[in-house]
């Protein structure tokens with residue numbers, strides 16, 4: 001059985017943040033009905049196209065296990081169908097620009113009138129306040145959430161990260177809020193509004209940097225490389241390069257082949273309990289007892305020298321050899337894996353984290369499967385729907401439109417052109 005069996009999701013999401021959320025819910029077993037504009041659909045279907053005529057990977061990789069119906073929600077018959085969907089579903093998820101649902105005449109009050117059990121879940125760029133009306137995209141959230149100011153090197157500009165913490169990160173937050181609201185509804189019988197703002201999500205993921213902001217009042221942040229280098233701190237949490245966030249000195253170091261392979265690097269942490277083993281591995285056994293090297297605080301002003309020495313050793317090994325040698329000794333290291341290596345990783349294929357999916361328009365492609373594994377509710381990844389693939393099916397089976405009524409709503413044009421196979 002699937003964890004969210006019988007939960008119906010009215011999925012009004014588009015682009016990345018909302019679709020990540022509803023994809024997770026679909027993997028947990030919810031019936032996710034994605035509503036898209038007739039003839040147009042989610043804008044990402046036709047963004048970053050690699051196979052002409054086919055849905056893009058941008059779309060397919062964010063919309064697995066869903067059904068797609070097309071519906072013009074600004075048309076009178078479209079509104080009638082939408083009303084039925086609201087009555088039928090448990091959760092409405094949306095990430096429209098602020099105010100769009102109200103303009104469609106489906107704001108929170110109307111939704112509650114139609115279905116008091118409905119949970120209405122939204123991603124917005126900002127929470128209530130002076131920026132609440134802004135449209136927001138990934139990198140805006142990374143910047144406004146404090147991540148960019150703390151990412152990058154001290155002598156360079158703020159940097160955004162490759163991980164989509166603003167979009168996918170907020171989708172994850174929203175999914176948790178929805179599941180909590182479903183649980184509460186079991187007791188109260190009532191739905192509620194769930195809001196995840198992208199700025200809030202990024203701030204939550206940047207929590208340790210606000211920790212450091214407050215620690216600055218008590219003096220310099222001694223675990224930051226800049227402390228050992230004698231560079232004074234300003235009044236805000238600085239960019240920390242590749243320092244580790246947890247207080248243990250760490251760096252990214254070159255490995256064998258770095259001259260030609262941009263990813264021949266390892267992360268290396270000089271964790272205090274592993275210090276003696278590190279000294280032995282790199283061939284500096286005297287550092288175990290040497291004054292100025294033996295104790296962690298004494299090493300802080302020598303981190304550049306120490307990591308240079310460790311790097312001399314890592315450059316003689318591949319990043320995987322470094323892993324194989326250090327892991328058994330409990331020295332924390334990690335290879336810098338390229339996306340190519342991840343795509344080809346047999347272990348990730350075996351666990352279902354990397355999955356190959358077939359698609360009628362584009363053939364087989366790779367995707368990221370469900371990153372959370374439930375032992376009693378395994379996620380089986382199925383391909384994303386074609387635009388409007390399930391319009392007829394949902395009208396008939398979920399909403400009960402039959403015979404003349406079915407013909408009337410189709411003839412109204414509110415659901416666009418039915419796919420030929422579905423119309424029969």
Ligand code: COA
Pocket residue numbers: 014015016017018035036037038071072073074095096097098099100101103104123124125134135136137138167
């Ligand atoms: N039928 C008819 N109209 C529809 C429709 C449908 N099925 N689906 C959407 N629309 C309409 C909306 O009602 C809206 O109309 P309005 O502006 O007249 O009210 C219009 O399409 C555009 O929707 P909107 O969400 O505003 O898209 P956008 O391209 O202008 O903005 C974002 C895109 C992502 C910037 C914006 O949706 C946003 O800020 N979302 C919240 C934050 C977010 O999720 N950002 C990250 C995205 S990964």
